[in-house]
Amino acid sequence: MYHALADAIRDAEASGKTLAQVALEAESRDQGRPVAEIRDALGRALVIMRGAVSRGLTGDLYSASGLVGGDAAKLRTGPAGPMSGTPFRDVLARALAVQEVNAAMGVIVAAPTAGGAGVLPAVLTGLADARGLGDDAVIDALATAGLIGAVVAQRASLSGAEGGCQAETGAAAGMAAGAGTEMLGGSPSQAGHAVALAQQGTLGLVCDPLGGLVELPCVFRNATGAAIAMAAIEMALAGITFAIPADEVIDTMGEIGRSMDVRYRETAGGGLAATPTGRRLARERLFQIKRSGG
Amino acid sequence: MVSLLDIIGPVMVGPSSSHTAGACRLGLLARCLVGGTPERARVELHGSFARTGEGHGTDKAIVGGLMGFRPDDERIRDALGIAEREALDYRFEKTTLGEENEVHPNTVRITVERGDRSAVMVGSSLGAGRVLVTEIDGYPVEVTGSYHTIVLVAEDIPGSVARIATILSEDGINIATLRLTRKGRGGDAFMVIEVDEQPDEKVRADIRTLPWVRWAFRLDKVSA
Numbered sequence: 001m002y003h004a005l006a007d008a009i010r011d012a013e014a015s016g017k018t019l020a021q022v023a024l025e026a027e028s029r030d031q032g033r034p035v036a037e038i039r040d041a042l043g044r045a046l047v048i049m050r051g052a053v054s055r056g057l058t059g060d061l062y063s064a065s066g067l068v069g070g071d072a073a074k075l076r077t078g079p080a081g082p083m084s085g086t087p088f089r090d091v092l093a094r095a096l097a098v099q100e101v102n103a104a105m106g107v108i109v110a111a112p113t114a115g116g117a118g119v120l121p122a123v124l125t126g127l128a129d130a131r132g133l134g135d136d137a138v139i140d141a142l143a144t145a146g147l148i149g150a151v152v153a154q155r156a157s158l159s160g161a162e163g164g165c166q167a168e169t170g171a172a173a174g175m176a177a178g179a180g181t182e183m184l185g186g187s188p189s190q191a192g193h194a195v196a197l198a199q200q201g202t203l204g205l206v207c208d209p210l211g212g213l214v215e216l217p218c219v220f221r222n223a224t225g226a227a228i229a230m231a232a233i234e235m236a237l238a239g240i241t242f243a244i245p246a247d248e249v250i251d252t253m254g255e256i257g258r259s260m261d262v263r264y265r266e267t268a269g270g271g272l273a274a275t276p277t278g279r280r281l282a283r284e285r286l287f288q289i290k291r292s293g294g
Numbered sequence: 295m296v297s298l299l300d301i302i303g304p305v306m307v308g309p310s311s312s313h314t315a316g317a318c319r320l321g322l323l324a325r326c327l328v329g330g331t332p333e334r335a336r337v338e339l340h341g342s343f344a345r346t347g348e349g350h351g352t353d354k355a356i357v358g359g360l361m362g363f364r365p366d367d368e369r370i371r372d373a374l375g376i377a378e379r380e381a382l383d384y385r386f387e388k389t390t391l392g393e394e395n396e397v398h399p400n401t402v403r404i405t406v407e408r409g410d411r412s413a414v415m416v417g418s419s420l421g422a423g424r425v426l427v428t429e430i431d432g433y434p435v436e437v438t439g440s441y442h443t444i445v446l447v448a449e450d451i452p453g454s455v456a457r458i459a460t461i462l463s464e465d466g467i468n469i470a471t472l473r474l475t476r477k478g479r480g481g482d483a484f485m486v487i488e489v490d491e492q493p494d495e496k497v498r499a500d501i502r503t504l505p506w507v508r509w510a511f512r513l514d515k516v517s518a
Contacts, residue, residue, distance in 0.1 A: 001296050027298045041299050048305050063309070065349055102308030105351050105371045111302045113422060114311045120302075146298030153296050159421050161312075175301075212346035214309040268346070289348050 020140035023147035049121035056097025065285035072097035095122035118222030119172035156254030160207035163257025169225035170202030194236035206264035208271025211282030313350035316419025321359020327413035441488035
Protein backbone atom coordinates (compact mmCIF):
# COMPACT_ATOMS: atom_id res chain seq x y z
CA MET A 1 0.00 0.00 0.00
CA TYR A 2 1.10 3.57 -0.61
CA HIS A 3 3.31 5.15 2.05
CA ALA A 4 2.59 8.70 0.86
CA LEU A 5 -0.78 10.14 -0.08
CA ALA A 6 1.06 12.41 -2.55
CA ASP A 7 2.15 9.33 -4.56
CA ALA A 8 -1.41 7.98 -4.71
CA ILE A 9 -2.76 11.39 -5.77
CA ARG A 10 -0.05 11.69 -8.45
CA ASP A 11 -0.77 8.16 -9.81
CA ALA A 12 -4.52 8.79 -9.82
CA GLU A 13 -4.33 12.16 -11.56
CA ALA A 14 -1.76 10.95 -14.12
CA SER A 15 -4.06 8.10 -15.19
CA GLY A 16 -7.42 9.85 -14.78
CA LYS A 17 -8.43 7.46 -11.97
CA THR A 18 -9.91 8.02 -8.54
CA LEU A 19 -8.02 7.44 -5.29
CA ALA A 20 -10.43 4.53 -4.72
CA GLN A 21 -9.27 2.89 -7.96
CA VAL A 22 -5.55 3.26 -7.29
CA ALA A 23 -6.09 2.06 -3.69
CA LEU A 24 -7.96 -1.06 -4.86
CA GLU A 25 -5.31 -1.78 -7.50
CA ALA A 26 -2.48 -1.39 -4.96
CA GLU A 27 -4.29 -3.67 -2.49
CA SER A 28 -4.90 -6.22 -5.25
CA ARG A 29 -1.16 -6.26 -6.11
CA ASP A 30 -0.05 -6.42 -2.45
CA GLN A 31 -2.40 -9.21 -1.41
CA GLY A 32 -2.63 -11.13 -4.69
CA ARG A 33 -6.44 -10.89 -4.60
CA PRO A 34 -8.76 -9.66 -7.36
CA VAL A 35 -10.26 -6.18 -6.95
CA ALA A 36 -13.79 -7.65 -6.96
CA GLU A 37 -12.95 -9.77 -3.91
CA ILE A 38 -11.62 -6.74 -2.00
CA ARG A 39 -14.73 -4.75 -2.89
CA ASP A 40 -16.87 -7.67 -1.64
CA ALA A 41 -15.05 -7.59 1.69
CA LEU A 42 -15.58 -3.81 1.95
CA GLY A 43 -19.24 -4.40 1.06
CA ARG A 44 -19.58 -6.80 3.99
CA ALA A 45 -18.02 -4.14 6.26
CA LEU A 46 -20.57 -1.63 4.96
CA VAL A 47 -23.46 -3.96 5.88
CA ILE A 48 -22.14 -4.12 9.46
CA MET A 49 -21.65 -0.33 9.52
CA ARG A 50 -25.22 0.30 8.38
CA GLY A 51 -26.50 -2.22 10.94
CA ALA A 52 -24.67 -0.39 13.74
CA VAL A 53 -26.06 2.98 12.60
CA SER A 54 -29.64 1.61 12.63
CA ARG A 55 -29.20 -0.19 15.93
CA GLY A 56 -27.72 2.86 17.64
CA LEU A 57 -30.44 5.23 16.46
CA THR A 58 -33.12 3.25 18.30
CA GLY A 59 -31.84 4.94 21.46
CA ASP A 60 -32.25 2.16 24.01
CA LEU A 61 -28.58 1.17 24.29
CA TYR A 62 -26.47 1.87 27.36
CA SER A 63 -22.88 0.97 28.20
CA ALA A 64 -22.05 -1.41 31.05
CA SER A 65 -21.16 1.53 33.29
CA GLY A 66 -24.23 3.52 32.27
CA LEU A 67 -21.96 6.51 31.52
CA VAL A 68 -23.09 6.77 27.89
CA GLY A 69 -26.12 5.87 25.83
CA GLY A 70 -29.41 7.15 24.51
CA ASP A 71 -27.99 10.36 23.02
CA ALA A 72 -28.00 9.44 19.31
CA ALA A 73 -31.78 9.24 19.35
CA LYS A 74 -32.04 12.75 20.86
CA LEU A 75 -30.68 14.19 17.61
CA ARG A 76 -33.52 12.42 15.83
CA THR A 77 -36.34 13.31 18.22
CA GLY A 78 -35.02 16.21 20.32
CA PRO A 79 -35.71 19.94 19.81
CA ALA A 80 -34.40 21.64 16.66
CA GLY A 81 -31.06 23.44 16.39
CA PRO A 82 -29.45 25.49 13.62
CA MET A 83 -28.49 22.30 11.72
CA SER A 84 -31.92 20.65 11.87
CA GLY A 85 -33.03 19.23 8.57
CA THR A 86 -29.48 19.17 7.17
CA PRO A 87 -27.26 16.14 6.56
CA PHE A 88 -24.96 17.59 9.23
CA ARG A 89 -27.34 16.83 12.09
CA ASP A 90 -27.98 13.34 10.71
CA VAL A 91 -24.22 12.66 10.48
CA LEU A 92 -23.78 13.66 14.14
CA ALA A 93 -26.62 11.32 15.13
CA ARG A 94 -25.07 8.44 13.20
CA ALA A 95 -21.62 8.98 14.75
CA LEU A 96 -23.11 8.87 18.26
CA ALA A 97 -25.21 5.85 17.24
CA VAL A 98 -22.29 3.65 16.15
CA GLN A 99 -20.20 4.58 19.17
CA GLU A 100 -23.10 3.89 21.54
CA VAL A 101 -23.41 0.43 19.95
CA ASN A 102 -19.67 -0.05 20.49
CA ALA A 103 -19.88 0.98 24.16
CA ALA A 104 -22.80 -1.44 24.67
CA MET A 105 -20.77 -4.39 23.26
CA GLY A 106 -22.64 -4.43 19.97
CA VAL A 107 -21.07 -5.37 16.62
CA ILE A 108 -19.12 -2.64 14.81
CA VAL A 109 -16.34 -2.35 12.23
CA ALA A 110 -13.14 -1.11 13.84
CA ALA A 111 -12.28 1.51 11.20
CA PRO A 112 -9.62 2.46 11.96
CA THR A 113 -10.18 1.41 15.61
CA ALA A 114 -13.14 0.50 17.80
CA GLY A 115 -12.82 3.79 19.70
CA GLY A 116 -13.00 5.80 16.47
CA ALA A 117 -15.49 3.53 14.70
CA GLY A 118 -18.34 6.07 14.52
CA VAL A 119 -16.84 8.74 12.26
CA LEU A 120 -16.45 6.91 8.96
CA PRO A 121 -19.87 5.19 8.78
CA ALA A 122 -21.58 8.40 9.95
CA VAL A 123 -20.03 10.65 7.31
CA LEU A 124 -20.11 8.19 4.41
CA THR A 125 -23.58 6.65 4.89
CA GLY A 126 -25.02 10.00 6.01
CA LEU A 127 -23.81 11.82 2.90
CA ALA A 128 -24.61 8.93 0.55
CA ASP A 129 -28.18 8.70 1.86
CA ALA A 130 -28.65 12.47 1.66
CA ARG A 131 -27.44 12.50 -1.97
CA GLY A 132 -29.12 9.27 -3.02
CA LEU A 133 -25.79 7.53 -3.77
CA GLY A 134 -25.78 3.73 -3.89
CA ASP A 135 -23.61 1.24 -2.02
CA ASP A 136 -21.05 1.03 -4.85
CA ALA A 137 -20.14 4.68 -4.23
CA VAL A 138 -19.78 4.05 -0.49
CA ILE A 139 -17.65 0.93 -1.08
CA ASP A 140 -15.30 3.01 -3.27
CA ALA A 141 -15.20 5.62 -0.52
CA LEU A 142 -14.26 2.91 2.02
CA ALA A 143 -11.34 1.97 -0.25
CA THR A 144 -10.19 5.61 -0.30
CA ALA A 145 -10.59 5.77 3.48
CA GLY A 146 -8.56 2.58 3.83
CA LEU A 147 -5.78 4.09 1.72
CA ILE A 148 -5.67 7.22 3.91
CA GLY A 149 -5.74 5.11 7.09
CA ALA A 150 -2.92 2.91 5.77
CA VAL A 151 -0.79 6.01 5.12
CA VAL A 152 -1.49 7.25 8.67
CA ALA A 153 -0.65 3.80 10.10
CA GLN A 154 2.72 3.77 8.30
CA ARG A 155 3.74 7.40 8.89
CA ALA A 156 2.22 8.05 12.33
CA SER A 157 -0.07 5.77 14.36
CA LEU A 158 -3.66 4.61 14.68
CA SER A 159 -3.50 3.87 18.39
CA GLY A 160 -4.67 6.14 21.19
CA ALA A 161 -2.18 4.44 23.52
CA GLU A 162 0.62 5.53 21.17
CA GLY A 163 -0.58 8.85 19.76
CA GLY A 164 -3.60 10.10 21.69
CA CYS A 165 -7.09 10.66 20.28
CA GLN A 166 -5.64 12.53 17.29
CA ALA A 167 -4.51 9.05 16.12
CA GLU A 168 -8.00 7.54 16.54
CA THR A 169 -10.89 9.98 15.98
CA GLY A 170 -8.43 12.42 14.35
CA ALA A 171 -7.26 9.82 11.85
CA ALA A 172 -10.89 8.74 11.35
CA ALA A 173 -11.80 12.37 10.55
CA GLY A 174 -9.01 12.56 7.99
CA MET A 175 -10.11 9.27 6.41
CA ALA A 176 -13.77 10.35 6.29
CA ALA A 177 -12.90 13.80 4.93
CA GLY A 178 -10.81 12.50 2.02
CA ALA A 179 -13.20 9.66 1.22
CA GLY A 180 -16.31 11.87 1.51
CA THR A 181 -14.79 14.56 -0.71
CA GLU A 182 -14.06 12.04 -3.46
CA MET A 183 -17.49 10.39 -3.06
CA LEU A 184 -19.16 13.76 -3.69
CA GLY A 185 -17.15 14.34 -6.87
CA GLY A 186 -13.97 15.99 -5.60
CA SER A 187 -10.68 15.34 -7.40
CA PRO A 188 -7.86 13.27 -5.83
CA SER A 189 -6.00 16.46 -4.92
CA GLN A 190 -9.14 17.98 -3.40
CA ALA A 191 -9.46 14.79 -1.33
CA GLY A 192 -5.85 15.29 -0.22
CA HIS A 193 -6.61 18.83 0.93
CA ALA A 194 -9.66 17.54 2.81
CA VAL A 195 -7.44 15.05 4.68
CA ALA A 196 -5.02 17.86 5.62
CA LEU A 197 -7.87 20.20 6.65
CA ALA A 198 -9.47 17.57 8.90
CA GLN A 199 -6.26 16.24 10.42
CA GLN A 200 -4.91 19.75 11.19
CA GLY A 201 -8.09 20.41 13.19
CA THR A 202 -7.43 17.45 15.49
CA LEU A 203 -3.67 17.88 16.07
CA GLY A 204 -2.78 17.53 19.74
CA LEU A 205 -6.07 15.89 20.69
CA VAL A 206 -5.44 13.76 23.78
CA CYS A 207 -6.88 10.36 24.70
CA ASP A 208 -8.35 10.80 28.19
CA PRO A 209 -11.19 8.32 28.74
CA LEU A 210 -12.81 8.19 32.18
CA GLY A 211 -11.64 5.06 33.98
CA GLY A 212 -9.85 3.99 30.80
CA LEU A 213 -13.20 2.93 29.32
CA VAL A 214 -14.05 3.52 25.64
CA GLU A 215 -17.09 5.58 26.64
CA LEU A 216 -16.62 9.18 27.78
CA PRO A 217 -15.54 11.35 25.99
CA CYS A 218 -15.04 8.78 23.16
CA VAL A 219 -18.69 8.70 22.09
CA PHE A 220 -18.76 12.50 21.72
CA ARG A 221 -15.28 12.68 20.18
CA ASN A 222 -16.72 10.60 17.35
CA ALA A 223 -19.47 13.18 16.80
CA THR A 224 -17.05 16.12 16.90
CA GLY A 225 -14.62 14.16 14.72
CA ALA A 226 -17.39 13.68 12.17
CA ALA A 227 -18.17 17.42 12.38
CA ILE A 228 -14.55 18.26 11.61
CA ALA A 229 -14.63 15.87 8.65
CA MET A 230 -17.81 17.53 7.34
CA ALA A 231 -16.21 20.98 7.67
CA ALA A 232 -13.13 19.78 5.77
CA ILE A 233 -15.28 18.29 2.98
CA GLU A 234 -17.24 21.52 2.66
CA MET A 235 -14.05 23.59 2.41
CA ALA A 236 -12.20 21.23 0.04
CA LEU A 237 -15.16 20.98 -2.36
CA ALA A 238 -15.36 24.80 -2.37
CA GLY A 239 -11.81 24.79 -3.74
CA ILE A 240 -10.02 25.71 -0.53
CA THR A 241 -6.52 24.30 -0.29
CA PHE A 242 -4.32 23.75 2.76
CA ALA A 243 -0.71 24.86 2.27
CA ILE A 244 0.88 22.01 4.25
CA PRO A 245 0.47 18.73 2.30
CA ALA A 246 -1.56 15.94 3.95
CA ASP A 247 1.52 13.70 4.36
CA GLU A 248 3.30 16.40 6.34
CA VAL A 249 0.25 17.04 8.52
CA ILE A 250 0.11 13.29 9.20
CA ASP A 251 3.84 13.29 10.06
CA THR A 252 3.14 16.16 12.46
CA MET A 253 0.42 14.12 14.14
CA GLY A 254 2.94 11.30 14.61
CA GLU A 255 5.57 13.66 16.00
CA ILE A 256 3.10 15.20 18.48
CA GLY A 257 1.95 11.72 19.50
CA ARG A 258 5.48 10.55 20.22
CA SER A 259 6.13 13.52 22.50
CA MET A 260 2.74 13.33 24.21
CA ASP A 261 2.90 12.62 27.94
CA VAL A 262 1.77 9.10 28.89
CA ARG A 263 -1.08 10.66 30.93
CA TYR A 264 -2.72 11.64 27.64
CA ARG A 265 -2.39 8.27 25.94
CA GLU A 266 -5.34 6.15 27.07
CA THR A 267 -4.09 5.69 30.63
CA ALA A 268 -6.82 7.75 32.32
CA GLY A 269 -4.03 9.64 34.11
CA GLY A 270 -4.76 13.08 32.67
CA GLY A 271 -7.23 15.24 30.77
CA LEU A 272 -10.96 14.78 31.44
CA ALA A 273 -10.25 11.46 33.18
CA ALA A 274 -8.27 13.29 35.88
CA THR A 275 -10.87 15.99 36.62
CA PRO A 276 -12.58 15.74 40.04
CA THR A 277 -15.86 14.70 38.36
CA GLY A 278 -14.08 12.34 35.99
CA ARG A 279 -12.36 10.56 38.86
CA ARG A 280 -15.54 10.34 40.91
CA LEU A 281 -17.63 8.97 38.03
CA ALA A 282 -14.98 6.41 37.11
CA ARG A 283 -14.77 5.20 40.72
CA GLU A 284 -18.54 4.91 41.09
CA ARG A 285 -19.16 3.29 37.74
CA LEU A 286 -16.32 0.79 37.92
CA PHE A 287 -17.61 -0.25 41.34
CA GLN A 288 -21.09 -0.66 39.87
CA ILE A 289 -19.80 -2.81 36.99
CA LYS A 290 -17.94 -5.02 39.45
CA ARG A 291 -20.95 -5.40 41.73
CA SER A 292 -23.30 -6.26 38.90
CA GLY A 293 -20.81 -8.68 37.35
CA GLY A 294 -20.60 -6.52 34.27
CA MET B 295 2.48 -4.83 4.97
CA VAL B 296 -0.55 -2.70 5.77
CA SER B 297 -3.76 -3.88 4.10
CA LEU B 298 -6.89 -1.85 3.39
CA LEU B 299 -8.89 -4.55 5.11
CA ASP B 300 -6.81 -4.22 8.29
CA ILE B 301 -7.77 -0.54 8.37
CA ILE B 302 -11.47 -1.09 7.50
CA GLY B 303 -11.87 -3.90 10.03
CA PRO B 304 -12.03 -6.15 11.91
CA VAL B 305 -15.75 -6.65 12.47
CA MET B 306 -16.02 -7.07 16.21
CA VAL B 307 -18.10 -6.74 19.34
CA GLY B 308 -17.13 -3.49 21.12
CA PRO B 309 -15.91 -1.60 22.92
CA SER B 310 -12.15 -2.07 22.52
CA SER B 311 -10.07 -3.81 19.85
CA SER B 312 -7.35 -4.55 22.39
CA HIS B 313 -9.44 -5.25 25.51
CA THR B 314 -12.33 -7.07 23.80
CA ALA B 315 -11.42 -8.45 20.32
CA GLY B 316 -7.81 -9.25 21.28
CA ALA B 317 -8.91 -10.75 24.60
CA CYS B 318 -11.39 -13.00 22.78
CA ARG B 319 -8.63 -14.23 20.44
CA LEU B 320 -6.41 -15.09 23.43
CA GLY B 321 -9.31 -17.13 24.85
CA LEU B 322 -9.69 -18.91 21.49
CA LEU B 323 -5.98 -19.78 21.45
CA ALA B 324 -6.04 -21.10 25.04
CA ARG B 325 -9.04 -23.26 24.09
CA CYS B 326 -6.97 -24.85 21.29
CA LEU B 327 -4.35 -26.04 23.78
CA VAL B 328 -6.83 -28.50 25.29
CA GLY B 329 -8.70 -29.25 22.07
CA GLY B 330 -12.07 -27.73 23.00
CA THR B 331 -14.01 -25.84 25.67
CA PRO B 332 -12.16 -26.37 28.95
CA GLU B 333 -13.91 -27.65 32.06
CA ARG B 334 -11.85 -25.37 34.28
CA ALA B 335 -10.06 -22.10 33.51
CA ARG B 336 -8.01 -19.84 35.75
CA VAL B 337 -7.52 -16.42 34.16
CA GLU B 338 -4.89 -14.11 35.65
CA LEU B 339 -5.08 -10.53 34.34
CA HIS B 340 -2.05 -8.25 34.33
CA GLY B 341 -1.65 -4.48 33.94
CA SER B 342 -4.33 -2.62 32.00
CA PHE B 343 -6.27 -5.89 31.56
CA ALA B 344 -6.55 -6.04 35.35
CA ARG B 345 -7.28 -2.33 35.83
CA THR B 346 -9.92 -1.66 33.17
CA GLY B 347 -10.78 -5.14 31.90
CA GLU B 348 -14.18 -5.40 33.57
CA GLY B 349 -15.44 -2.18 31.98
CA HIS B 350 -14.27 -3.36 28.57
CA GLY B 351 -15.82 -6.81 28.85
CA THR B 352 -12.36 -8.41 28.83
CA ASP B 353 -13.66 -11.12 31.18
CA LYS B 354 -16.64 -11.88 28.90
CA ALA B 355 -14.43 -11.83 25.80
CA ILE B 356 -11.88 -14.28 27.23
CA VAL B 357 -14.57 -16.65 28.51
CA GLY B 358 -16.37 -16.34 25.15
CA GLY B 359 -13.13 -17.20 23.36
CA LEU B 360 -12.64 -20.23 25.63
CA MET B 361 -16.09 -21.42 24.47
CA GLY B 362 -15.14 -20.91 20.81
CA PHE B 363 -16.90 -17.57 20.19
CA ARG B 364 -15.16 -15.39 17.57
CA PRO B 365 -14.60 -11.61 18.20
CA ASP B 366 -17.74 -10.69 16.18
CA ASP B 367 -20.04 -13.07 18.08
CA GLU B 368 -22.74 -11.13 19.97
CA ARG B 369 -23.02 -13.96 22.49
CA ILE B 370 -19.82 -12.52 24.05
CA ARG B 371 -22.04 -10.04 25.92
CA ASP B 372 -23.70 -12.96 27.75
CA ALA B 373 -20.63 -15.22 27.86
CA LEU B 374 -20.41 -15.42 31.66
CA GLY B 375 -23.99 -16.69 31.95
CA ILE B 376 -23.54 -19.09 29.04
CA ALA B 377 -20.35 -20.45 30.67
CA GLU B 378 -22.30 -21.38 33.80
CA ARG B 379 -24.84 -23.29 31.73
CA GLU B 380 -22.06 -24.99 29.73
CA ALA B 381 -20.33 -26.01 32.97
CA LEU B 382 -17.17 -24.05 32.26
CA ASP B 383 -15.82 -23.34 35.71
CA TYR B 384 -13.81 -20.12 35.36
CA ARG B 385 -11.99 -18.00 37.91
CA PHE B 386 -10.53 -14.52 37.39
CA GLU B 387 -7.63 -13.10 39.38
CA LYS B 388 -5.58 -9.94 39.17
CA THR B 389 -1.85 -10.44 39.17
CA THR B 390 1.51 -8.95 38.26
CA LEU B 391 3.35 -11.04 35.70
CA GLY B 392 6.52 -8.91 35.72
CA GLU B 393 7.90 -5.38 35.68
CA GLU B 394 5.87 -2.74 33.82
CA ASN B 395 8.52 -2.18 31.16
CA GLU B 396 9.09 -5.91 30.58
CA VAL B 397 5.54 -7.23 30.29
CA HIS B 398 3.01 -5.78 27.82
CA PRO B 399 0.27 -3.88 29.70
CA ASN B 400 -2.47 -6.08 28.25
CA THR B 401 -1.24 -9.52 29.27
CA VAL B 402 -3.05 -12.56 30.63
CA ARG B 403 -2.04 -15.99 31.92
CA ILE B 404 -4.70 -18.62 31.27
CA THR B 405 -4.59 -22.09 32.83
CA VAL B 406 -7.01 -24.52 31.17
CA GLU B 407 -8.03 -28.11 31.95
CA ARG B 408 -10.15 -30.45 29.86
CA GLY B 409 -10.32 -34.18 30.58
CA ASP B 410 -6.74 -35.40 30.95
CA ARG B 411 -5.31 -32.37 29.13
CA SER B 412 -4.13 -29.14 30.68
CA ALA B 413 -1.99 -26.19 29.64
CA VAL B 414 -0.78 -22.80 30.82
CA MET B 415 -0.58 -19.98 28.27
CA VAL B 416 0.68 -16.39 28.56
CA GLY B 417 -0.40 -13.96 25.86
CA SER B 418 -0.72 -10.24 25.17
CA SER B 419 -3.17 -8.11 23.24
CA LEU B 420 -1.01 -5.73 21.22
CA GLY B 421 -3.67 -3.33 19.91
CA ALA B 422 -6.05 -3.28 16.93
CA GLY B 423 -7.04 -6.85 17.85
CA ARG B 424 -3.58 -8.30 17.21
CA VAL B 425 -2.33 -10.83 19.77
CA LEU B 426 0.89 -12.60 20.67
CA VAL B 427 1.20 -15.78 22.71
CA THR B 428 4.55 -15.52 24.50
CA GLU B 429 4.64 -18.65 26.65
CA ILE B 430 3.14 -22.14 26.65
CA ASP B 431 3.76 -24.43 29.65
CA GLY B 432 6.74 -22.30 30.61
CA TYR B 433 8.39 -22.40 27.17
CA PRO B 434 8.89 -19.04 25.42
CA VAL B 435 7.04 -18.94 22.06
CA GLU B 436 5.82 -16.39 19.54
CA VAL B 437 2.42 -17.31 18.15
CA THR B 438 0.35 -14.56 16.52
CA GLY B 439 -2.74 -16.54 15.56
CA SER B 440 -2.44 -15.21 12.00
CA TYR B 441 -1.75 -18.79 10.83
CA HIS B 442 -2.69 -22.26 11.95
CA THR B 443 0.28 -23.13 14.14
CA ILE B 444 1.88 -26.26 15.56
CA VAL B 445 4.17 -25.82 18.54
CA LEU B 446 6.32 -28.66 19.81
CA VAL B 447 9.27 -29.48 22.03
CA ALA B 448 11.48 -32.38 21.03
CA GLU B 449 14.84 -33.92 21.77
CA ASP B 450 17.51 -32.40 19.54
CA ILE B 451 18.14 -35.34 17.20
CA PRO B 452 19.15 -35.39 13.51
CA GLY B 453 16.25 -35.63 11.08
CA SER B 454 13.59 -34.34 13.45
CA VAL B 455 12.55 -31.48 11.18
CA ALA B 456 12.39 -33.79 8.14
CA ARG B 457 10.21 -36.32 10.00
CA ILE B 458 7.70 -33.66 11.07
CA ALA B 459 7.68 -32.06 7.61
CA THR B 460 6.84 -35.51 6.24
CA ILE B 461 3.89 -35.96 8.61
CA LEU B 462 2.54 -32.56 7.56
CA SER B 463 3.01 -33.16 3.83
CA GLU B 464 1.28 -36.58 4.09
CA ASP B 465 -1.80 -34.70 5.28
CA GLY B 466 -1.51 -32.15 2.48
CA ILE B 467 -0.45 -29.35 4.82
CA ASN B 468 1.87 -26.65 3.45
CA ILE B 469 4.41 -25.06 5.81
CA ALA B 470 4.41 -21.24 5.69
CA THR B 471 7.16 -20.61 8.26
CA LEU B 472 9.21 -22.80 10.57
CA ARG B 473 11.30 -21.54 13.47
CA LEU B 474 13.62 -23.92 15.26
CA THR B 475 15.43 -22.93 18.43
CA ARG B 476 17.30 -25.02 20.97
CA LYS B 477 18.85 -24.43 24.33
CA GLY B 478 22.18 -25.89 23.15
CA ARG B 479 23.45 -28.91 21.23
CA GLY B 480 21.59 -31.97 22.48
CA GLY B 481 19.21 -29.83 24.54
CA ASP B 482 15.50 -29.44 23.93
CA ALA B 483 14.64 -28.32 20.39
CA PHE B 484 11.69 -26.04 20.12
CA MET B 485 9.65 -25.69 16.91
CA VAL B 486 6.96 -23.18 15.95
CA ILE B 487 5.47 -24.17 12.58
CA GLU B 488 2.96 -21.90 10.83
CA VAL B 489 0.95 -23.73 8.17
CA ASP B 490 -1.56 -22.73 5.48
CA GLU B 491 -4.15 -25.49 6.01
CA GLN B 492 -5.87 -26.29 9.29
CA PRO B 493 -4.28 -29.46 10.73
CA ASP B 494 -6.72 -31.87 12.36
CA GLU B 495 -6.32 -33.58 15.73
CA LYS B 496 -4.78 -36.65 14.02
CA VAL B 497 -1.78 -34.59 12.87
CA ARG B 498 -1.14 -33.43 16.42
CA ALA B 499 -1.56 -37.01 17.69
CA ASP B 500 0.86 -38.35 15.03
CA ILE B 501 3.48 -35.80 16.06
CA ARG B 502 2.78 -36.35 19.75
CA THR B 503 3.40 -40.13 19.47
CA LEU B 504 6.92 -39.72 18.04
CA PRO B 505 9.10 -41.03 20.89
CA TRP B 506 11.42 -37.99 20.86
CA VAL B 507 8.62 -35.39 20.99
CA ARG B 508 7.97 -34.21 24.55
CA TRP B 509 4.80 -32.27 23.79
CA ALA B 510 2.94 -30.76 20.87
CA PHE B 511 0.12 -28.24 20.63
CA ARG B 512 -2.05 -27.13 17.77
CA LEU B 513 -3.36 -23.54 17.67
CA ASP B 514 -5.95 -22.34 15.20
CA LYS B 515 -5.79 -19.25 13.07
CA VAL B 516 -7.79 -16.66 15.01
CA SER B 517 -6.87 -13.45 13.15
CA ALA B 518 -7.40 -12.41 9.53
